[in-house]
Amino acid sequence: xxxxxxxxxxxxxxxxxxxxxxxxxxxxxxxxxxxxxxxxxxxxxxxxxxxxxxxxxxxxxxxxxxxxxxxxxxxxxxxxxxxxxxxxxxxxxxx
Amino acid sequence: xxxxxxxxxxxxxxxxxxxxxxxxxxxxxxxxxxxxxxxxxxxxxxxxxxxxxxxxxxxxxxxxxxxxxxxxxxxxxxxxxxxxxxxxxxxxxxxxxxxxxxxxxxxxxxxxxxxxxxxxxxxxxxxxxxxxxxxxxxxxxxxxxxxxxxxxxxxxxxxxxxxxxxxxxxxxxxxxxxxxxxxxxxxxxxxxxxxxxxxxxxxxxxxxxxxxxxxxxxxxxxxxxxxxxxxxxxxxxxxxxxxxxxxxxxxxxxxxxxxxxxxxxxxxxxxxxxxxxxxxxxxxxxxxxxxxxxxxxxxxxxxxxxxxxxxxx
Amino acid sequence: xxxxxxxxxxxxxxxxxxxxxxxxxxxxxxxxxxxxxxxxxxxxxxxxxxxxxxxxxxxxxxxxxxxxxxxxxxxxxxxxxxxxxxxxxxxxxxxxx
Numbered sequence: 001x002x003x004x005x006x007x008x009x010x011x012x013x014x015x016x017x018x019x020x021x022x023x024x025x026x027x028x029x030x031x032x033x034x035x036x037x038x039x040x041x042x043x044x045x046x047x048x049x050x051x052x053x054x055x056x057x058x059x060x061x062x063x064x065x066x067x068x069x070x071x072x073x074x075x076x077x078x079x080x081x082x083x084x085x086x087x088x089x090x091x092x093x094x095x
Numbered sequence: 096x097x098x099x100x101x102x103x104x105x106x107x108x109x110x111x112x113x114x115x116x117x118x119x120x121x122x123x124x125x126x127x128x129x130x131x132x133x134x135x136x137x138x139x140x141x142x143x144x145x146x147x148x149x150x151x152x153x154x155x156x157x158x159x160x161x162x163x164x165x166x167x168x169x170x171x172x173x174x175x176x177x178x179x180x181x182x183x184x185x186x187x188x189x190x191x192x193x194x195x196x197x198x199x200x201x202x203x204x205x206x207x208x209x210x211x212x213x214x215x216x217x218x219x220x221x222x223x224x225x226x227x228x229x230x231x232x233x234x235x236x237x238x239x240x241x242x243x244x245x246x247x248x249x250x251x252x253x254x255x256x257x258x259x260x261x262x263x264x265x266x267x268x269x270x271x272x273x274x275x276x277x278x279x280x281x282x283x284x285x286x287x288x289x290x291x292x293x294x295x296x297x298x299x300x301x302x303x304x305x306x307x308x309x310x311x312x313x314x315x316x317x318x319x320x321x322x323x324x325x326x327x328x329x330x331x332x333x334x335x336x337x338x339x340x341x342x343x344x345x346x347x348x349x350x351x352x353x354x355x356x357x358x359x360x361x362x363x364x365x366x367x368x369x370x371x372x373x374x375x376x377x378x379x380x381x382x383x384x385x386x387x388x389x390x391x392x393x394x395x396x397x398x399x400x401x402x403x404x405x406x407x408x
Numbered sequence: 409x410x411x412x413x414x415x416x417x418x419x420x421x422x423x424x425x426x427x428x429x430x431x432x433x434x435x436x437x438x439x440x441x442x443x444x445x446x447x448x449x450x451x452x453x454x455x456x457x458x459x460x461x462x463x464x465x466x467x468x469x470x471x472x473x474x475x476x477x478x479x480x481x482x483x484x485x486x487x488x489x490x491x492x493x494x495x496x497x498x499x500x501x502x503x504x505x
Contacts (some may be wrong), residue, residue: 001414003096008421008459010100013137015425015432017107022435022444023114023126028501030441030494032126034448036133037490038435040156041452041483042428043133045459048476049421050140052463058145058309060475061301062136062152065314067479068294069157069321071486073129075283076161078493079275079328080168081501282496286489293482 002053009049016042033077040070104138121167121174129160145309146232149301153317161324162398227376229307236311237379241368245357248350248386251393255346259337261401268338269406271399275330287329294322302387306376312383316390323395334399336406342392349389353382413465420462427455441498445491452487456480 019042022035044063051059108131115127132155139148170177181187219231219239226238236244262269277283302315326332335342356378357368364371370378427450434447460480467473 001417004418005421006096006100008425010096010103011425012428012459013100013103013107015428017103019432019435020107020111020130023123023130028441028498029120029122029126030498030501031444032123033494034435034441034444036126036129036160037487038431038448038451039130039133041456041487043137044479044483045424045428045456046137047140048459048463048479050137052466056140056145057468057472059140059148060472060479061304061308061310062140062145062148063479064297064475064482065149065152065301065318066133066136066156067482067486068290068297068318069153070483071286071290071490072157072321072325073126073160073164074486074490074493075286075325075328076164078283078497080164081497282489282492286485289485 002055005049005053009046009053012042012046012049016046029077029081033074037070037074040066040073044070101141104134104141108134108138119178121170122164125160125163125167128163129156132156132159146230146311146314149309149314150317153314153321157321158317158324158394158398161328165400225372225375226370226379228379230305230309230311232309233305233311233379237382238370238375241353241357241382245350245353245368248353248389251390252346252350255393255396258397258401262403266402266405268336269402270336270404271334271396271402272327273403274333275328277328277330279330283329284331287325287331291322291326294318294325298322302383305383306379312387312390316387317394319387319391320394320398323391324398327399337396337402338406342396345388345392347389349386352385356382417462417465420458424455424458424460424462427451427458431455442495445495445498449487449491452483456483 016039019035019038023032026032026035044066047059047063047066051057051063111127111131111134115124115131118124118127132151135155136148136151139145139151216231219235222239223229223231223234226234228234228238298315298318300315301310301318302312303310305311305315327334337343360369360371360378361367363374431447431449431451434450435444438444438447457480460476463476464473467476
């Protein structure tokens with residue numbers, strides 16, 4: 001069973017590594033962001049499988065922290081994509 | 096099977112590092128760096144460093160990514176000029192040779208270590224019962240090497256002052272960062288209302304569980320700071336002006352309490368930051384409780400950035 | 409009983425891995441940013457959900473079970489919000505001249 005979970009973790013990581021190709025090609029910045037998002041979710045799955053395979057209970061806490069902060073990069077990206085509108089807002093606040 | 100996983104991780108890490116270094120666009124490099132941070136978390140888990148993995152997940156996974164994306168968007172206007180300014184091939188090859196030489200020196204040192212490598216783990220394991228905490232990392236950070244943690248906290252305050260010094264003269268003492276506006280009915284406002292309560296509970300849990308399991312005040316403070324950053328990014332709250340008294344008192348309160356406990360230790364147990372027998376765990380808890388708000392404030396303020404807007408009284 | 413639980417774990421984790429495969433293939437092969445976003449969320453919801461479902465019989469306490477369920481719920485929440493935000497950014501980029 002531990003071997004199977006370990007193999008599953010390697011498989012999920014391999015999938016995610018394939019997805020990283022999108023970071024290379026992705027014509028749009030949004031595509032790169034999506035690949036990072038997939039890496040986050042895949043990383044959480046691989047961590048949980050590793051934790052179950054090795055019996056280390058604290059790994060679930062690491063997965064919990066990752067899942068909490070998973071959206072931050074995407075949120076920052078969405079805000080950055082809206083940047084021109086935001087510069088006006090900052091400008092009028094300074095005036 | 097473990098060898099496959101470890102080798103795969105190592106290869107991916109090197110590939111992502113190469114991508115982040117050589118890629119053309121700033122944003123593509125930043126995304127590569129975020130992915131690198133996530134994989135590094137996995138690497139730390141494989142190296143049995145769960146505490147470090149928690150810290151890497153909290154800082155590298157979410158916060159550094161948000162910080163770098165914000166920086167990349169501010170630099171968008173000057174990106175072409177910066178690219179035109181690249182140093183020549185000769186300078187770059189000197190830099191490459193120097194970096195390779197340092198790496199080779201490090202590799203030789205690591206491979207030349209005796210097996211097993213010298214470490215104090217045995218002494219820590221033998222003496223940990225005196226500190227009454229179960230997590231050896233917490234015991235080392237807050238009991239055996241508490242001096243390092245104290246100096247670290249003070250250095251963080253100095254780093255924050257360094258960030259503040261980047262403010263333009265007119266904005267000194269003002270509110271950090273731009274004013275964020277978001278649709279109050281939109282998705283961003285929604286998640287900024289739903290996630291922070293959960294985040295606060297998780298952050299406090301990770302702080303509390305650090306006594307006996309991986310965790311501790313730094314990881315907990317990072318999660319709390321991230322929740323604050325989320326609320327600010329959604330425009331639900333504005334950043335506090337850095338001249339506010341409560342903010343400055345809270346910033347120095349943690350290190351001052353730490354120093355006070357150190358002086359008490361000098362009086363009651365003979366050395367600065369020594370703990371009297373039987374008082375170890377309560378004192379450690381007091382130190383952690385005092386440092387938690389300070390660390391949260393420092394991390395959040397460093398993420399908000401230098402003051403940009405005047406504080407309107 | 410143990411054998412049945414083990415089989416359940418293997419089946420659920422394999423199904424989850426298949427969804428990760430589907431999500432990655434979609435991310436790589438779909439023609440358009442929005443369709444790629446759609447493929448991504450399948451890996452988030454079902455891939456991780458099935459993996460966690462398969463790991464539930466192996467937990468060592470109720471607290472760990474709660475934490476696992478929480479991880480899934482948080483990923484669902486952040487995935488939903490992130491895909492909305494990315495989609496909106498894509499739409500605004502298409503709309504801008």
